[in-house]
Amino acid sequence: MSFVKRDWTPRQAEEWTKEDTITVIISPLIYMMILVGGAMSALLMARGFVIFGLGIVLMIVMINIINPKLSAISKGFEEKQKGYIEELEKKVRWED
Amino acid sequence: MVVFSFLDWFWLVAFVVLMVGSGVRFYRLGKRSESDFFLAGRGLPWWLPASSVYATHTATDTPMWVSGVVYRFGLSGLWYTFYAAWCAISAFVSAKIFRRSLAYTQAEWQSLRFGGMSGELLRGWVAGWQVFINMFVLGWVGIAMGKVCMFMFGWPLWIGLIVFSSACAIYVLAAGYWGVVMADFQQGIIAFIMILIVSFWGIHSAGGAGHVVERLHEMGQAGKLNPFNFTGFFGGDFPAAWFLTMLFIGILGGLGMGTAIDWFPEAQRIQSARTVKDASWCIWAGSALVIFRNAVWAAAILAFFVMYPDLHEVRDYEMAWFRLGFENLPSGMLGFFFAAIVAIHISTISTHLNLGAVYITRDLYHHYMNPKARQEQLVWVGRIGTGILLLGSFIFGSIMENITEWLIFALWIMAAGIWLPGILQVIWWRFNGWGYLSAWVSNLVFSWLVVWVLPAFGVLPELKDYHQFWLLMLLGALVFIPVTFLTKPEDMNKLVRFYVMSRPIGWWGPVRREAVRQGLIEEV
Numbered sequence: 001m002s003f004v005k006r007d008w009t010p011r012q013a014e015e016w017t018k019e020d021t022i023t024v025i026i027s028p029l030i031y032m033m034i035l036v037g038g039a040m041s042a043l044l045m046a047r048g049f050v051i052f053g054l055g056i057v058l059m060i061v062m063i064n065i066i067n068p069k070l071s072a073i074s075k076g077f078e079e080k081q082k083g084y085i086e087e088l089e090k091k092v093r094w095e096d
Numbered sequence: 097m098v099v100f101s102f103l104d105w106f107w108l109v110a111f112v113v114l115m116v117g118s119g120v121r122f123y124r125l126g127k128r129s130e131s132d133f134f135l136a137g138r139g140l141p142w143w144l145p146a147s148s149v150y151a152t153h154t155a156t157d158t159p160m161w162v163s164g165v166v167y168r169f170g171l172s173g174l175w176y177t178f179y180a181a182w183c184a185i186s187a188f189v190s191a192k193i194f195r196r197s198l199a200y201t202q203a204e205w206q207s208l209r210f211g212g213m214s215g216e217l218l219r220g221w222v223a224g225w226q227v228f229i230n231m232f233v234l235g236w237v238g239i240a241m242g243k244v245c246m247f248m249f250g251w252p253l254w255i256g257l258i259v260f261s262s263a264c265a266i267y268v269l270a271a272g273y274w275g276v277v278m279a280d281f282q283q284g285i286i287a288f289i290m291i292l293i294v295s296f297w298g299i300h301s302a303g304g305a306g307h308v309v310e311r312l313h314e315m316g317q318a319g320k321l322n323p324f325n326f327t328g329f330f331g332g333d334f335p336a337a338w339f340l341t342m343l344f345i346g347i348l349g350g351l352g353m354g355t356a357i358d359w360f361p362e363a364q365r366i367q368s369a370r371t372v373k374d375a376s377w378c379i380w381a382g383s384a385l386v387i388f389r390n391a392v393w394a395a396a397i398l399a400f401f402v403m404y405p406d407l408h409e410v411r412d413y414e415m416a417w418f419r420l421g422f423e424n425l426p427s428g429m430l431g432f433f434f435a436a437i438v439a440i441h442i443s444t445i446s447t448h449l450n451l452g453a454v455y456i457t458r459d460l461y462h463h464y465m466n467p468k469a470r471q472e473q474l475v476w477v478g479r480i481g482t483g484i485l486l487l488g489s490f491i492f493g494s495i496m497e498n499i500t501e502w503l504i505f506a507l508w509i510m511a512a513g514i515w516l517p518g519i520l521q522v523i524w525w526r527f528n529g530w531g532y533l534s535a536w537v538s539n540l541v542f543s544w545l546v547v548w549v550l551p552a553f554g555v556l557p558e559l560k561d562y563h564q565f566w567l568l569m570l571l572g573a574l575v576f577i578p579v580t581f582l583t584k585p586e587d588m589n590k591l592v593r594f595y596v597m598s599r600p601i602g603w604w605g606p607v608r609r610e611a612v613r614q615g616l617i618e619e620v
Contacts, residue, residue, distance in 0.1 A: 011618065016601050020188060027184040027380070028347045031387050035178060036323045038391025039171055042295070043398065044305035045321070059384075066188060067373070074371035077196055084198055084597060 004065050010076020013069045023066040030058050098248045098422050104431025111286065111435035112263060115442065118282055119267025119275030126271035130462070130474040133272030134200060134454040135368040140277065142374035142381065145365035148277045149382025151284035151443035152361055153180070154291075154389065157240035158440075162390055163416035166397040167407070170320025175339055177390045178346055183362070183383035185350025187376045190522055191366045193598045194353060195375035202226070202354055202363050203459040206529075208598075209521055211590040214529025221536060223459035226360055230452030231485050234261065234445060235492025241441045242493070247415065248422065248434070257493045264442035265486050268449045269479050273368065276446040283439035290436030291389055293429075295396035298420030302399035311402045320398060341562040345515060351601075352519030356511065361447050364454065396420055449482050456481035512565050513539025513572035523602025525591055531580030538575040542568055592616065 004019055005012075033055030040048020100108075126133050136144075165173035199205035203222035207215040238257040245256030267275035302308050312318055319325040326336040349355035353363070362379050369375035400416040407413040421433045457478045462469055469477070517535035520527040546564055550556035559567065585591075591607045594600075596616045611617045 014599050014617075023188050024185045024350075027188065028181050031178070031181050031184045031384065034384060035174055035387045035391050036171070038388050039174060039323070039394040040321075042299070042305065042392050042395030043309055043321070045309065070192075070373040070376055073192065074373040077372050081198070 006068050008069050008072035010072050013072035013076065017069075019065050019069055023062055026058055026062045026065075030055050030062065033058065097250050098430060100431055100434075101427045103428040104434070107428075107431030108435050108438070111432075112438060115279050115283055115439060116263055116267050119279035119446070120270045122267075122271040122274035122278050126274040127472075127475050129471040130200075130457065130478070132274060133475045133478045134450065134458065135364070136274050136277055138198075138368060139370045140368050140374070140378075142369060142377040144277055144281055145368050145374075145378040146380075146382040146385070147284040148280040148443075148447070149362060149365055149379055150385040150389070151280040151287065151439075152447040153358065153382075153386050153444075154284075154287050154440050155237050155240070155444035156244055156437065156441045157237060159393060159417040160240065160414040162393045163397050163400070164410055164414040166394045167401055167413040167416055169334055170317070170325060170398065171323040171394055172320075172325045172334055174323060174390060174394050175342060178342065178387070179356060180358070180383045180386050181343070181346040182349040182356045182359075183379045185347055186359075186362075187350070187380035187383075189351050189601060190353050191362075191375050191379055192372055193522060193600050194363055195366050195369065195372050196598045197594075198367070198597075200367065200458045201454055202360055203455060204463075205353065205363075206532075208594055209586075210529030210532065211587050212529065214533055218529055218533055218536075219459060219463070221533070222354075223455040226455045227452050227460075227485070229357070229360075230448045230455075231488040232492055234448045234452075234485060234489030235494075235496050237441065237444050237448075238489055238493040239496045241437075244418065244437060247418065254494065258490060260438055260441055261445050261486060261489065264445045265449060265482065268446050269482050272453075272475070272478060273364070273450050276450045277365075277368065279446060280443045283443040286439045287436050287443070288385070288389070290433060290439075291392060294417065294421040294425065294433060294436075295392045297424055298396045298417075299399040301420070301424040302402050305395070305399075308395075308399045308402050312398065315402075315405060317401075317405075320401070338560070338562045341565060345511065345565065348519070349515060352515075352522045355515050355518040361451050364447075364451055393417060449485050450478075452485040453478045453481035456484070512568035513542055515565075516569055516573060517576055522600055525595075525604045525607045526580065526585055528580055528583055528586050530583040531576045534579040535572050535576040539568065539572050542571045546571070 004022070005017070033051050037048050037050070037052030037055055041052045042048070125136070129137070131137050162173075162177055165176040167173075169176075194205060197205050197208055199208055201223070203219045203226065206218040206222055209215070210218055238261050239253065241260055242251075242253035242256035245251045246253055267279055271278075299305050299308060303311070309321065312320055324339075325334070326332075326339065327334045329336045345355075353359060365378055365382070366375040369378050397416050400413075400420055404413075404416075418437075422430065425433055457474055461477045461481075462474055466473070514535060517527070517532050521532055546556065546559070546567055551558045588607070588610055592611045592614060595604055595607045596611050608617070612619055
């Protein structure tokens with residue numbers, strides 16, 4: 001059994017899990033690495049390439065972790081979306 | 097002053113026609129309905145709104161601002177631009193929640209989250225505030241274009257302010273958000289390519305990247321290459337405490353909605369994505385591109401610093417990136433460069449024209465004035481709203497020199513006292529509409545007092561911006577937390593409906609249990 005779950009049902013994907021926690025920790029780190037590594041790489045500094053490369057690797061890891069879950073959430077939600085839109089129009093109406 | 101050759105004018109005219117034409121082409125799609133005019137029918141793949149996020153947040157004043165902080169602080173100055181990091185968490189938290197609510201705007205979301213009078217007051221307030229802010233931003237960005245045109249051609253300010261915004265309005269009026277997002281896509285590509293060309297050309301002109309690094313060491317400015325070059329924990333121009341505050345605000349702000357001013361245009365892009373997954377990736381990828389762009393700019397500004405190390409006036413060094421382009425690109429490329437500046441400019445203008453108009457149409461006209469309006473009427477109101485915003489931006493832009501300080505203050509209001517309530521409304525079921533409304537009102541009062549009034553009377557010293565943030569957050573909490581507990585919770589049935597549809601994270605236990613009891617969701 002892998003550390004991160006790859007197969008989700010829409011109902012399971014609704015819950016907050018360790019995949020979400022890992023993602024929200026990794027994601028800002030990737031941004032920081034792109035920012036710092038990108039600037040240093042543009043100045044041909046060796047550290048910059050290492051930091052930027054790590055950022056790209058982490059990004060691939062993050063996509064692999066969270067994308068299956070996002071797909072499951074989307075699938076579950078899209079089936080209900082049409083009904084939700086009709087309900088929304090009724091709910092937000094100021095007067096009948 | 098810059099002199100254009102025939103080839104330069106050719107590039108400029110060709111690109112403006114291409115940009116306006118590509119927007120107008122979507123006229124038929126844009127006029128179909130309110131949903132098409134403002135959300136492209138909620139059918140876009142992630143990369144289209146992502147390119148729009150990137151293009152929108154690359155405005156005429158952005159390179160000036162990045163130039164200013166990087167010239168002054170070196171790579172550390174990049175952290176001033178890192179506020180975009182709120183998208184790092186928002187993409188996987190609040191973007192999902194907002195997309196699932198199906199609200200057109202943040203104002204509409206307020207009335208889905210909060211019920212009764214407080215929900216309606218919040219919807220009206222947020223809508224009015226956003227109309228004002230969008231008009232203000234249009235004026236601000238417009239006058240920045242006026243300054244660029246004055247710098248380049250010696251034109252009076254009003255020409256740059258009016259001409260390009262008006263050209264942009266053609267496709268926003270015709271095709272609404274369809275025009276905005278389609279034009280943004282190609283404007284984003286043009287701008288990105290030109291940012292790379294100008295920046296690396298500039299670095300090359302300074303002797304190459306290796307020479308720039310070497311010169312910085314020789315000049316005793318090696319600290320400018322260190323992104324963590326703080327002046328102490330609390331002291332100096334660039335304290336670590338400021339950096340940590342910025343990280344705190346930026347990153348944790350992604351848990352909430354409306355915690356950054358950029359949330360509002362992003363919300364429109366989130367809602368225009370075809371699925372929840374597309375919504376998440378669109379703001380993540382768009383912001384990642386913004387951050388990468390800032391990194392490239394920073395390297396180019398350091399090259400400029402090596403060439404011109406003795407500029408002391410902000411107005412001189414904030415033009416660094418523009419000067420790299422105009423002073424170093426060969427004739428024939430200048431028109432291409434200016435076309436990219438126009439692309440940068442009108443991608444931001446188009447977004448704010450359409451964004452302000454959606455609040456006028458959806459939240460003010462459709463909600464309060466004519467709930468039974470036909471789709472055709474709503475599209476026309478959207479166009480009229482776009483026209484009002486355009487004209488208002490000219491007025492704001494023409495007086496902007498005197499009120500820049502006011503704008504900064506207005507933007508500050510968005511960040512400080514509203515930051516925590518913006519998160520609480522998403523993660524805590526007990527936080528109610530009266531609590532959020534009291535946060536807005538008290539923040540208006542406290543921010544005036546803390547930023548201007550009390551320092552003017554010597555009651556309070558002039559605080560640094562990050563000190564102001566913490567103080568305003570604390571003062572606001574002293575109001576909105578008691579107000580929340582002294583007023584009734586939101587109606588449970590409303591909360592249950594909201595919870596089932598949006599599935600927010602955080603402290604929603606009682607609402608979740610009620611939803612399970614009603615059989616609307618199942619325990620996993």
